[in-house]
Amino acid sequence: MSWEPTLAHFLILSAAVFSIGLVGVMIRRNAIIVFMSIELMLNSVNLSFIAFARYRFEMDGHVFAFFVMAVAAAEAAVALAIVIHVFRHKRSVSVDELADLKY
């Protein structure tokens, strides 16, 4: 019996990966892992775009995915710089250290 993945399978996978990313941002303490989780969220959206684009036989979604990749790269550059910036001050990349700004 042959089995082919349909649109729904890709969407469920995409939603699952997105949720993993969102949970990762919330519960992980290491700033680099938090950043990786954000990338996971962006890329799961890419998967959705590609799945929809293939389903509809059109190019808009593919194009959108490329733009999202470019944006993710720009975000990565800024994010790693910020992580280094924080590390210089705190000698740690744990987000728990970032608690000066509350009173």
Add this chain to the structure above:
Amino acid sequence: MLSTFNTLALLTPPEAAEFLSVIPAAMVTIVVVAFILIDMFHRQGTPRDYLAYFSVIGLAATAAGCWYLWDTAADPEVFAYGPAFFGMLYFDQFALFFAALACISGALAMLCSPALLQSHRMDRGEYYLLILFSVIGMIVMTSAADLLTLFIALELMSIPIYVVAGFLRKDSRGAEASMKYFILGSISAALMLYGIALIYGAAGTTNLEMISQNLIYITDSGHEAYPMVILGMVLIMSGFIFKVAGVPFHIWAPDVYSGSPTPAVGFMATAFKAIAFAAMLRVMVVAFPAEVFRGGFFGLGWIDVAFFVAFASMVLGNFVAVVQKSVKRMLAYSSIAHAGYIMVGFVAANSHPDFYLHNDAILFYAVAYVFAVVGAFGVLSYFGRRGRAVETFDDLGELGLKYPFMGLVMGIFMFSAAGFPPTAGFLGKFYIFRSGVDVYAQSGETAMLVLVIVGVLTSVVGAYYYLKVLVYMYMKPAKKEFPPLEHKGTRWAVAICAAATLYIGMFPAQTIDISRDAVMDMSGVPTGAPEGAEIGGPHDVDIQAVIRAGEVRLEELVPDEDE
């Protein structure tokens, strides 16, 4: 299904007139390139004030350019078919209005900056450059006609500001602010992106007008794609609510505002909010106009989401601001409250297409808000010397007596933010609440009246903490010395803000006309404008312009009484 719109568009080369739509963004881009070239030849060790002035002049020229294009944008014959560049950018007065506002906000914030940067030994050109990049993003965002353009512009506007938040490198609070802003901002961008993906999946296009056409088939809640559309819509809206610091997504604002360089906070708090509201207005009105998506009151569409955000922002923002000890945190919570007030105008104007033209209240409020808040942060940055910056209310003691000019302008800004006549803030609040009462009077929606009453009552709370600033500045003893950062840029910037606040407050006619024109000319509105002609009353509408805006719906101006 191949998107016919794009196929047709690809066969047609762009008209020369289409390039009008990129003029404001292109002007700022030219300023950026020239800035980089000039900064390259900068002699080490000399101050970079002239770079700030150069950027300010560039942004002022762009704002003037928007004014120059004003009449062209309203001309229906400039280019006839849809948005420019294959459905990517609108060229209308609405976009020009907010482009000019972003430029003005950025210019005033930059004018306040050189003294502070020099005091922190961070007198670098990149600071101005990053703000200029952000302004480009804002200009593109106001004219976005496609979710793709919108998303790119959103990121272009946000990413430079994550860096600016941590720009004072030796300050660990800046690093923290930058990190928090980045993480939360990226999550909101990812949520919004997921929303865009779902809408793309349901509508098969990312063009705003095409979305509204295609979604007509999915307005039935039994349709299999219906939950997807609702989820996508809510996610897109949550991205905007994050940017305006509305209540469920407001957590970042106080931390980021108190850790970032003070003049840049003026820019973050005003331009971001105004532009995000502009883009939200455009997206929600153009792409999701159907009654079932709008929801009315408690049909649970996007208007109802906006209703709860407005309610919660006003209450939480104002009450939490009361107990703050830090002035910047107080202003951050008050900016959450301001987002709530603007949201009241948004709810009132869009609760039904009849009231669409009431949106001019939002535009007027945005103008009043920009001048008051950029000015207030400008005054704070004047006392922002490294290591001896004004932080708490106690630090403000006697500053108004020692520095009469700064005391005077701070008084004007606080009166405007609190909503006292004869300042612009009073009229802004007045128009917002009047649009709400008008909607109540004509539609009998009690929810709208509740929102207005909550708005008025929380403004009273707001008056308490704004006047507290003045009480401390004039009536409390000084506990510490705060040598000011004397710089003519800061003085000019706050003087301009104060003058504009008073001028708009006393002679509002021009600003009202401009904001009304901008709303009337907003492109892509499917149903709103024609019905707007029936309101009458305070808005005497130019019927010709209304008909021009919606030729398709001309028949509907005459209601069919037989049915």
